[in-house]
Amino acid sequence: MKTLATFLTLVAAVSAADGLPKTDSERQFARVEAYLERGREALGSIDGAKTPATKLQALGRARFDLERAYSLARMRKETEFRGLEAEARFTLAETLVDEATIQFARKSLPRAKRSVGDALRLDPNHPRARVLLTAIVEAEKEDLLDVANGGIANERVRQRREALGFPLRDRGAARRR
Numbered sequence: 374m375k376t377l378a379t380f381l382t383l384v385a386a387v388s389a390a391d392g393l394p395k396t397d398s399e400r401q402f403a404r405v406e407a408y409l410e411r412g413r414e415a416l417g418s419i420d421g422a423k424t425p426a427t428k429l430q431a432l433g434r435a436r437f438d439l440e441r442a443y444s445l446a447r448m449r450k451e452t453e454f455r456g457l458e459a460e461a462r463f464t465l466a467e468t469l470v471d472e473a474t475i476q477f478a479r480k481s482l483p484r485a486k487r488s489v490g491d492a493l494r495l496d497p498n499h500p501r502a503r504v505l506l507t508a509i510v511e512a513e514k515e516d517l518l519d520v521a522n523g524g525i526a527n528e529r530v531r532q533r534r535e536a537l538g539f540p541l542r543d544r545g546a547a548r549r550r
Contacts, residue, residue: 398451405457408442412464425475432472439465443495466495470502477509485509 415435422428443465446458473488486509492502 398449398453401445401449402453402457405442405446405454405461408438408445409457409461409464412436412438412442412461412468416464416468419471425479429472429475432468432475435468436465436472439468462495466492466499466502469495470499470505473502473505473509477505477512480512482509482513486513 412435415431415438419428419431419435422431439461443458443461446454446461469488469492473485473492476482476485476488486506489502489506489509492499493506496502
């Protein structure tokens with residue numbers, strides 16, 4: 374029993390010496406900061422990405438960490454969390470718009486529209502998000518299904534089906550008679 378008490382005292386002393394946060398608020402603050410930092414690191418890895426798919430993967434990792442930081446900071450009532458919440462909201466909105474820009478370039482209009490909508494929910498006056506939403510709505514309205522504007526997603530589906538060996542009728546291609 375005496376060794377257990379000594380061990381617990383030693384653990385408590387080491388924890389205090391390491392400078393670990395003591396209160397729940399300090400632990401949450403450190404947690405939010407850690408998620409923000411991980412999100413920033415993921416955003417930093419985008420510069421080295423060569424393909425749009427790799428950029429989207431990095432943005433997805435950043436989005437997860439930033440959403441987590443934002444939601445944790447938003448739940449807290451203390452004023453020291455307001456700055457972290459604002460920073461997380463701004464960075465998350467930028468990440469969502471970057472994601473939507475890549476999706477729009479790939480002609481994945483529904484996904485781009487969803488990402489822009491999420492960004493506008495965070496920041497209704499975000500200028501890039503508003504411009505991109507206008508471009509998405511115009512592209513949907515024109516509904517030109519060619520490779521240049523809106524049909525690349527359909528072409529990708531046809532290519533995947535062809536690679537899997539689907540019959541022509543199931544690929545969306547017309548049969549010759």
